[in-house]
Amino acid sequence: MGKARSPAPTPRGGQMKKKKIDSKPKCLDDQEIPYRLREIMKSREELKKPKTKKKKKLVNKETPDVPDSNIPVPKFRRRKGEAAASYMRRMERETQHVWYLTKNQLQREPEKEEVVQKKSQKKKxxxxxxxxxxxxxKEEKKAEMLEKELFKDSVKFGDFALQPPTLTAKPKKSKDKAGQRQLLLTSLFSSGSKASTPKTTYSSLARQRIVQEERERVVKAYRDIKKQKQQQKLLTDSKLVMDKLKKPA
Incomplete structure (x- = not known):
């Protein structure tokens, strides 16, 4: 049988302490800045002063340190108070070092270096x-914007135009001036034979009928005259033929 759990101990007074929320400040004269406001102020300061991130130099650990292509030539000179044996040992060390550098030096390829330089020059x-x-x-765009601003009229509220604008400047491409071309109509008008344009008049139905009858009568008379002329011509031609036949050759 399990033991019965004893009730949790209650604090003194038998009441749980409640968290203080929206309580009045301890000191009425100095009120603490709220947490949210402090965070906003901090973020604004960070925006004003952005941190400069330092670029870390990438070091390739796989490739060992390559000695410089230009190996310095040592200058041997005996120091003051240096013994002959130590001087010889120092010279031996320096010569061995130079020999090691020359042995481990990379093979030079001046042709490739020139090609790389040419490529870099072309790229530049x-x-x-x-x-x-x-x-x-950018300069052309700026010039266009300035030109647009120059030709732009600032119209105030309530302004109005009484007449269209007059063109004072002549177009650059136009060679012939107005009225100087030798046109066919201008030559006809200049000769003096000005054709009078008939005015269109609207007449009644009775008037139109009379005009139509008059036109038909004129056309009929013209045809009759033409027919008579043809008949007279035929008669004269036949008479001439008969006269020629009667007269002996």
Whole structure:
């Protein structure tokens, strides 16, 4: 049988202590800044003063330290108070060191170095051309914006125009002036034979009928006259033929 658990001990007074929320400050004269406000102020200060991140130098551990291509040539000179044996040992050490450096030196390839230099030079020229092109485009864009601003009229509220604007400047591409071209119509008008344009008049139905009948009568009379002329011509031709036949050759 398990032992019965004893009830949890209650604090003195038999009441749990409640957390103080929204309680009045301890000192009424000095009120503490709220936590949220402190965080906002801190973030604003950080934005004003951005931290500069230092770039770490990447060190390749796999490749060992390569000695310099230009090996310094040692200059042997006996120091003051140096013994002959120590001087010889020092010279031996330095010569051995130079020999080690020359032995472990990388093989030089001046042809490849020249190619790399040429490539880098071409790359620099290409970058320079690109930058010049971008600069030129920016200048052209700036000039266009200035031109637009110059030709832009600032119209105030309530302003209105009484007449359209008059063009004072002549267009650059136009060679012939107005009225100087030798047109066909201008030659006809200049000769003096000005054709009078008939005015369109709207007449009644009775008037239109009379005009139509008059037109038909005129056309019929013209046809009759033409027919008579043709008949007379035929008669004269036949008479001439008969006269020629009667007369002996």
């Amino acid at each position: 020229e290409f970058q320079q051309k690109k930058m010049d092109k971008i600069r030129k485009q």
